[in-house]
Amino acid sequence: MKINKKIACFILSTALIFTPFLVNIHSYAETTSIDNEEDKREQEERERQEEQRRQKERDYYVAVEMYSDFPKLKNDTQNTLTVQIKNTGGSHLEKSKIKVSALPGEISLTGGSSTTQNIGTIYVGNQTSVNYEVQVSKDAKTGTYPITFEFTGNYGTSVENYKAYSYSKTFYLNITKTEKEKDKSQYKPFLIQNIKHPAIINKGDVADLTFSIKNPNDKPMSSIKVSVSPDEGIVNQTQGVFVENNFPANGEKTFNVKLFAQDKAEKKNYSIKLTVEPTNPTEQTDSKSSEDSNETPKILPTSTQYTGIFYNAPDKDEVDGVKNPQIIISSYSYGGTYVEPNQQFPLTMSFVNTSSQKVLRNIKISLSAEEGTFIAVNSSNSFYIDSMSPNSSVTKTINFVTKPDATTKTVAMTIDYTYEDTKGTALTAKDSISIPVMQKTLLSIDDVAQPQDVMEGEPVNISLNFYNLGKTKISNLKMVASGDFTVQGENSYFVGNLEPGKNDSFSISAMPNDPNKISGVIDFTYEKLDGSIETAQKKFNFTLNPISPMPDNNNMDDIQPPKHDNKIIYIGVGIAVVIIIGIILKKRHNKRKKSQELDLDE
Template sequence: MKRRILTLSIVLMMAFSICNMDTFTSYADTNLIIGRNREVPVFESGEEVRLGIPIENIGEDSIKDVTISLDTSDLKSFPFEIEKMSTTKRIASIHGKSDEDIGFYLKVAMNAEAKTYPIKVSVSYDGGTASETVYVKIEENRQKPSLELMDVKFEGNSVSAGQSSVMKLEIQNEGETMAKDVEISFEGLKAEAIRLDNYMNVPKIKEIKPKHFHEIPLKIYANEDLKSGTYELDLSIKYKDEYNHEYEKKKKIYVPVDGAGDQELDFGFENLAYPVDGVKTSQDFDIAFDLKNLSGKDAKNLKVSIDAGAEILPKSASVKNIKSLNVGESIPMTFKLFAKDGIESKNYPVKINVEYGLKDSKSEEKNSLSQYVGIFIKGDNSKLTPRIIIDNYNYGKEYIQTGETFPLNISFFNTNKSASVKNIKVSISSEGDAFAPVGSSNSFFIDEIGASNRVNKTIKLKSKSDAEQKMYNITADIEYEDSTGKAQTAKEIIGVNVIQEVKFKTSDVKIPEEVFVGGNASLSIDFYNLGRGILRNMMIHTEGGFEVNSGSTYIGNIDAGKDDYYDVTVIPNKEGKGTGKIIFEFEDTVGNPYKVEKDFEIEVMKEPEMPPMDPEMEMEGQKGSSSKKWIWIGGGVLLVGGIGFVVRRKRKKKAEEVSIDE
């Protein structure tokens, strides 16, 4: 008996030690307990709520004339509106050994800050008083204004250096309430860079309604010495809500500036004259025009030049300088040229270029524009050196795998329109010896290619097994003779894309030795990326004549040389041999899909029957039920004791860790 009393005492002591003593408050001088077992209520701003205060009379006698009041002496820390509510409640009595839930119907202030508030509750009654602090948590649900910069617009899409321009800011209130007293300001404005043209003209906005836009025009000035580029400004938007809470948004604004050297003018090439029917080689011809300033600004330091390449040469000065060309003014220009003897008959482009500066700008930077004229030259094509080019090639696919043999078909084209080429030797070489010829040398011979004709040749190549994944250049060195027997050479380069070979291996499927109908059977398989490239977007799933639990798994990418495993649980529903397969689906580095299937077999046995229970064993079990009852009680006591011991050990260990850290 004494042992049972001792055990019960230990259990009660441990139960009290585990309980949180802060969950209720007792008073030595009163029989009232305020707020016991009360969770902290959570309210939202603007919400009408009921604040329940539980008051418990733990004495034997009733208490009378009970007054309950909330302390409102500090309104800043009181989260409720008190204009139309009572913070005092009166009840006639609270019987002994009973409790009352006193409800205060309140409205949370709209501007209440989101936090936990302490509220002192005082209770007075016939014969005594009591007080306690309870806590209320307020969560902010107040709708706010939210001003966002939606767009920035410039006149002409940019700002010109040395000029004022209007920048328009488009601001939207994306919030649910009005924004008022909106003020705009900038940081990073500099007199030598970008500044407001008039600080006094920065508008102040009284209000922006919810979901409304407001456009703010601002006049800015870009310094005349600024170079072309994008300049950064820091915009600050300050505003208030209807409760005078202040907000600030900061945004970056990027101002595109056209420097003096990049401010383009428009020129016209009027009365343009040139030989439209073509000219013969060594024959002089003129290109003439009137250069007119069509812009709204004067130009200075103009340089007009003409360039027709190495085939057409100037006979007069190819560059003419003009000191200035004012708005609307024009000046006649003439250039005399001739075509060299022996050039090919075709149309040749002649470039007329005009460089200029801005007359009113201090900057010496220049801008330019060009005009092209086509001149047809009637040349003697028989005197031209024939050229051989590769005008087409094909290796059958978009890429070649490492170690793969492939045919490379090349088309050789004679560009000359009147002369053939002969005795052509082509030697093939590759970057880093990435490709080697198969069944032949790296050279081949072509007897002849007629004028404007082509010949196709095919060579078998094999890529190196350890080649890196990239585009490799193949060079064709061409030696040939023209129609006069003169030796000529040419070099052409083509590209072949090489990717790593996919090498994916798996182990055999691991299957349990015994599998029963209706039972869980865990299967697993290992897999390996033995190649040099990444296997992407791997998905694995299982199929078969059985139920599969969570059979699909997304693995993602498998790096080169890495391995992983996959396991799955299947539930056979019939006896005998069951078959299935584990399917791997993935892509290589260029997105080609692959599918690998691993078959497996499961021998499913009938579920074994449970042996019947011996009646004598059943009787013994009933006899032992009484003793088992005390075993369970004893086990419970030991469990509670063990929990207490572990808790004390953990607290002690935690204290030791803290002391060590300190």
């Protein structure tokens, strides 16, 4: 009994020693238990939300896909947009609808159409189509425009447990301006060219006039009439009218006539009119009969060209039986086919003393342009010639500059002569020449804009702006895009005429062959006022950084970090303490028992 009392005392003292420790363990366990309860509630809430998501999908896949191949739209036109909806999931979709949730401002629904259309039931694997009738605004600019469709439907085993499903997709519409059709009602007029004849004829002279005509069309003309009509006072000594049947396509022919002056003709310049016209004044077709052809008959416009010959008639008033002399300009050139504003050009002129007997002296020649269009450079617009022998000629060159604001037209240059004969008689004369002015054609093209908001798998918008910064109209303007991409729609745009001071834009929707870059070129062709064809290019090479679509958070499983059960840890610690205490008590008990046995033996 004494031993048991000692053991009891030892246990009691040990308990007193470990009591604070155990109390702390218990307090910590209670606190940890509260935290565990909160974690448990959060975990249960997450599981409940996950269960709701899974329940919404009802343990099978629910999905639709939308397809469309929209036509390329043109401004101020009506079109039909068709959208295909296919049920690609594992459940029938009831009470399905489709809605245009984002419609570009350049497009409106026609016929009172609603943005929402009922589809009904779409069974698994089936598809249906929906049509929208739309009107494109006449002011719509060329470009790519987004349009978004939203699908909604119900799925489930019965009405009581139906769940809602929705899906949306954005497509891209390509809008271009309506191309202006070229005038197909007329052929190109014949060209009258290579006109040659003497500049001056005297009494009794016969002037040989030669010229050629050319058919610029790709089709032969059935019958044309060529006429040579001089002013009254000049007579055509030979045939004046020619009729040509089946004039070949792109063919050319030369004609010759002989002209002379009548006795009553005055001393002056006589105009000669050259004309090419169809024999039927109202309609002209090619050699193929219109009855055998489905083509609409075309009209051949009349071509007209003028030239002139100066008749040096004997003067009625003669001094000592000799005619009064005249100075005329026999030829002139200005360095090309036309002059440009704010540009310098040399005007070279040849002057002839038409008298065969008189010497002319103290000759002053002055030039003046209509509206002051031409200004002499580093010199006067007048010059002096000391004398000119009978029938002699003098060539002079004066540099002129065309004023910057000169408009495109043919400008008259007036030439005034003052001179004297050998007796000091003062004489005057006047002449004129024509110089065409052509304003520069100036097409300015911006660089291609860097594509923005590039989405992976979606087309890239390539666009640029261009301007007519000149003072003349640009005709038949067209652009074509090409490069390492596939164009969705047309790759060209025909502007037609671009008036001075106007601008426009060109854009395409292109799918890059390489998702990380896109390069290509946009070729411009246009026609200047003089009919010549000009070309221009804009190259581009861009590095793309496609943005991946945002992942669907609803389809991502929540990943929770592993948690330990703190309650089990605390219990384990408690058991370990009890075991340690038990071992210590047992050792002490065995030691005391052994000591008692030794005492008894003694």
